[in-house]
Amino acid sequence: MLVSRRSRVATLAACATLLLATSACGEDKAEEGSAQQVRLYGTDGNMLNSYPAELKERADLVDGMKGTTPLTPLPDDFKSRLRSVNPALTDFLYSAETYDAVVIAALAAQLAGSTDPAAIAKQIVGVTNNGQRCExxxxxxxxxxxxxxIEYRSVSLTRAGFTDKGEPATASYATLTFDGQQINDGKTEFVGAGAESAASTKAPPKARKARPGGADDDQKPLIIGGLLPKTGDLALAYPPMAAGAALAIKEINAAGGALGKPVTWMDGDDGTSPAVAKATVARHTAEGVSVIIGAGASGISREVLPDVVKAGKILFSPSNTDASLTDVEDNGLYFRTAPPDSLQGRALADVILRDGSQKIVIVARKDSYGEGLQATVRGELEKAGIAGDRLKLLTYEPPPDPDSPPVDFTSGAKEIKEFGADAVLIIGFGESAQVIRALADSGVQIRH
Structure with a gap:
């Protein structure tokens, strides 16, 4: 269901007030002398149906885990269309954002009358604002x-368009719950965030009308390249993103393509690794790609963006949420359909406080995404009245490549146990399952 911002804030404030006056705000409370129990919370990097498999024979440890992710209620028709390109699809995280990024890029090229990245970039924000609405x-x-x-509206972009910075002015977040080792859709709630007034009001350059017959023989076909996490720590999020891109290309070309020619998709892996991603960017540059869709992780985008800008290409991510990327130096060539974590942090704090958590540990992978969201959530919890001595921040080094040993969080689990936490927020990707395993091994009882 959709929860209003006003009621959500009221709930958060009331919960925080009771939290300071009593021992709990939720219904459940560990009895005196019982084993230490913690509630688990996650984020967009690990709240996926594919995540429990990372724990193998201990997959049931995730049951009861809650978390948030940027997610709009997806129409059944859109899910069916996604399954037409991937019948085995079980997750939909960032599928809509990927679809919209590809479509917006193609529309911007058509309006620019060019495959030149600089010309396309000048149209991208305008595609989403102040024109004739189309869906x-x-x-x-x-x-x-x-x-x-035009004013493009679609599955992920529903209420408002992009800001002047090239990111959504508004967002929708879902609160997800693992139950029976999968996301229980029946428990999912949606909450809106952001402000429509933040959308850009600037007029884009005048659109170039297509030649009679549609084809522009002076232009090369538009080539869009993928920079998505086929491998690495974020690979569990790849299937829905790949499906979103494939569906967009299919439907764009069924409608005649851009500039009178089919749009070409050139696959590419970011590997959740700077080295892999940089190699993919170099290959895309050499092969004439105009727009690169990715990277999956915010930290990877930050690493490759200088290369992309130097090459004069566009980097358009469907899943980057690091708030600091809003003001990154990009020469006007970086865009995203995922909302910044400044919005997700509020939603996460709300979820944690509604359960009456008293001592909270925030564990994050050590990169711009993890540490950025960690700081945002901490700030939101402190604003709600949670004292600093009731919060603890921990980080871990993510494996540098898929062949590296898994994360060893033994010492971190010991710190959490000694701290007496009753809530642990885990900000990470597939590798973060090792945090849950370490907690269980340390004797911490996970509340389901």
């Missing part, structure tokens, strides 16, 4: 070919 590739491309300004 699918076919109708939007028809308007764009006629030289009409």
């Amino acid at each position: 699918d590739p076919a109708s939007c491309l028809t308007l764009a070919r006629a030289g009409q300004d």
